[in-house]
Amino acid sequence: MDSIDSQGVTIPRLGLGTFRLQGEECRRAVEGALALGYRHIDTAAMYQNEDAVGAAIAAAGIARDALFVTTKVWHDQLAPEALRRAFDASLARLGLDHVDLYLVHWPAQGMDLGATLEALMRLREQGRTRAIGVCNFNLPLIRQAVEEIGAPIAAHQIEYHPFLAQTPMLAYLRGRGIPLTAYAPLAQGRAAQDETLARIGAKHGATATQVALAWLLDQDGVMAIPKAGRPESQRGNLDALAIRLDDADRAAVAALPKDQRFVRPAFAPDWDATAAA
Template identity: 55%
Template sequence: MPKLGLGTWPMLGDECTDAVVQALELGYRHIDTAAGYNNEAAVGKALEQSRVAREQIHVTSKVWWDKLQPADMRASFEATLHALRSDYVDLFLIHWPGKDWDLAKTIETLVSFKEDGRARNIGVANFPLPLLKKVVEELNAPLAAIQVEYHVTLGQTALLDYARQHDMALTAYSPLVRNKVSHIAELQQIAAKHGVLPTQVALKWLLDQANVAAIPKAASQANQQNNLEALKVQLDDEDRALIAGLPKNQRLVNPDFAPQWDA
């Protein structure tokens, strides 16, 4: 999985299709979508239109938290493949933990998608550490990735340590703090020092970490290119110390169906 991907939420329709086609032209090879974003069909259209071969593109999608009964999951997965116009997905995730669900049956169904080859890899998103441990250690699920909110003002040390111990990727969503990084004085200072943008500093801080990928949403060519250019930024120990001093408890995404994060 390429460390830098394109997040597609909340883009819809032609805006989403055009953004994905453009990103692939620029050199992106990692696209993130989900049934819950209502844009899988737009991404599928882009994959079909693109001159880049499907097998060169890593596509992640996800099943929504209210579709985790086995029959519902299978129907959702079939709909995802149909929308993406593909007979497989590179990474398929449970988007959020369910409510009053049979975890073992849900994970068994997820694993079946990997076993039949239609999901090259499987994982979960927004699972707190105790639940992730249960899936990996008690249910023996061969997870390849966990996707969570992670950025310069929200720490994920425990999850990242666990992911590394189990050879999993941690994909950071909202890596630019919904563009708030541009207004953080410490990032402005680092950016000025290197002659780059605060967004590029925030991205490179993530991408420099072992096992971490990031999926910033970007619709315009300029923003997509700027995010790609972040890969060239060279941060030093002084920069990392400045970022380490930022608060690490600023969670943006916490819907009413979210789990207890510290449970």
């Protein structure tokens, strides 16, 4: 599988998202994905499924260094001591002695970002996480993390799909050599119903969903973590890696509306905030 190197780690470009998968359903999904060849698993404390993910990893019997496991700390536990406790609890639930990537799940209003990232960097120095990163930061926040604090951000995970542009963010991240991990890459199921994506898919013998993933993975520095609980969906997502879009396909996707954001919690940052030059 294609991968991206960042801050000393190698990250498979296609991973398995596990949001809303819990208990036995989650365990079966992760076990099945690992059996199919997935090696990048994304979870979070907030998903309440780290124990199921850990059980699946243990059952799979795959060498630990062949897996890339990401988890995240929730926005109410960003103070250093709370963050360390949250990390310890996540590691225990996963049944692992380290994770590969530990992320701030959402920024919190009034947080001490420097102290939060220092705590993350300390976990990295201790070898308890191999890399650190963030999710859902706007441009001013990611610039603060990278330029003012100097945090070794290995990935930035944000909502990204054919109906939402991330042009300024992508330009900034590429300039700094930071990969973008696209969550909700299928627009929470909406990609499957889009006529433009379906037409492109028909040309390639593929589905609209596969075209959405292929469009993301066609871009430099972009990874994707679609949630997929069913084996057929997991296989279909893997098959998207083989699709090669042409310029006409890219132009058709570019013409789709690009202002549709579907993940909008009340605590989200101001997405329209811009970073000063």
